[in-house]
Amino acid sequence: MSGRSIWIGFDPREAAAYAVARQTAEAHTPKHIPVRGIVLDDMRARGLYTRPTSRRDGRLWDDISEAPMATEFAISRFLTPLLAKNGLALFMDCDVMLRAPTAPLFAHAADKSKAVWCVKHNFAPPEGVKMDGQLQTLYARKNWSSVMLFNYDHPSNRKLTLDLINTVPGRDLHRFCWLEDDEIGGLAPEWNYLVGHTVPDGEPRIVHFTDGIPSMPGYENVAFADEWREQLQRWAE
Numbered sequence: 001m002s003g004r005s006i007w008i009g010f011d012p013r014e015a016a017a018y019a020v021a022r023q024t025a026e027a028h029t030p031k032h033i034p035v036r037g038i039v040l041d042d043m044r045a046r047g048l049y050t051r052p053t054s055r056r057d058g059r060l061w062d063d064i065s066e067a068p069m070a071t072e073f074a075i076s077r078f079l080t081p082l083l084a085k086n087g088l089a090l091f092m093d094c095d096v097m098l099r100a101p102t103a104p105l106f107a108h109a110a111d112k113s114k115a116v117w118c119v120k121h122n123f124a125p126p127e128g129v130k131m132d133g134q135l136q137t138l139y140a141r142k143n144w145s146s147v148m149l150f151n152y153d154h155p156s157n158r159k160l161t162l163d164l165i166n167t168v169p170g171r172d173l174h175r176f177c178w179l180e181d182d183e184i185g186g187l188a189p190e191w192n193y194l195v196g197h198t199v200p201d202g203e204p205r206i207v208h209f210t211d212g213i214p215s216m217p218g219y220e221n222v223a224f225a226d227e228w229r230e231q232l233q234r235w236a237e
Contacts, residue, residue: 003087003152004106007080009073009094010037017095017213020228023235024098033102038079038091040072048083049076050166065170078165078173081150081157092206093146095213096192097228100205105149105191114185115154116176118144119192140175147192147206149185156183195223 006029008021018037025035043049052063060069069075071093080091088109090102108117121143150157159178168177176184193204196211207224214225215232 003084004033004089005084005087006033006035006090006092006102007077007083008035008037008092009071009077010039011071011073011094014071014094014213016215016232017209019235020213020231021092021094021096021098023231024096025092025102028098028100029102036083038073038076038083040076043076043079048079048162050162051075062170064167067170069170075165075170075173077145077148078160080148081152081160082162084150084152086152089150089152091145091148091150093208093210095209096147097207097209097224097231098205099203099207099227105187105205108149108185108187109151111185112151112154113183115151115156115179115183117149117185117187118147119187119189120144120184121189121192121194121198140171142174143192143194143208143210144176144184145174146208146210147187149187154183156180 006025008018008025010018022035022037029035040049053069054061054063056068060072061067062069062075073094077091080089083089088106090105108114120141156179164178165173188202189198190202190205193207194210195207204224207228209219209222209228212219214220214222214228219225
């Protein structure tokens with residue numbers, strides 16, 4: 001197994017979130033491990049993302065899923081192992097903040113039987129809206145895919161092809177349809193701590209502002225908001 005990389009979903013509406021995610025990822029990761037963004041326009045230009053999308057009521061819509069996309073990386077996140085091309089590849093939503101070294105997370109790869117590792121949330125938020133008016137979309141294994149560690153070298157990940165990514169409903173990808181259940185490894189909750197939802201059990205290592213980042217109205221005083229703002233200021237300096 002060779003190579004490690006970190007990939008963060010990018011959405012232009014959440015540039016501040018991406019800045020904090022990348023700032024804290026780089027601060028807690030050795031410099032030889034690259035930290036890169038997944039930008040939808042770039043994925044389209046490279047011919048990697050060919051799914052049809054449209055605009056409905058001002059929202060980006062995935063035509064195959066017949067559902068809204070809360071972020072531009074709702075589906076493109078699954079390109080992570082194909083972008084990495086080898087070794088271990090960590091994907092994270094942009095609305096996260098790392099608070100601990102990533103080395104213990106990558107160490108889970110000692111278990112060669114797993115193709116992907118994630119926190120297996122039992123997450124069923126009430127229907128309605130979340131950050132900046134986006135609809136709360138419900139699907140099986142919600143938020144499992146918001147932080148994923150891929151083992152590119154696991155043979156089952158060969159099934160995660162460009163054709164699969166670009167043709168099946170997003171809800172199937174988010175439930176890891178290309179894998180058997182026993183090929184999905186579990187991470188401790190502190191590796192994807194959902195602010196306002198996760199019950200504290202140890203010190204959070206990756207804080208996930210899944211409902212809204214602290215710069216959005218109504219989320220200014222959520223847990224870890226001050227720390228998030230400090231990181232944003234550090235990035236800007």
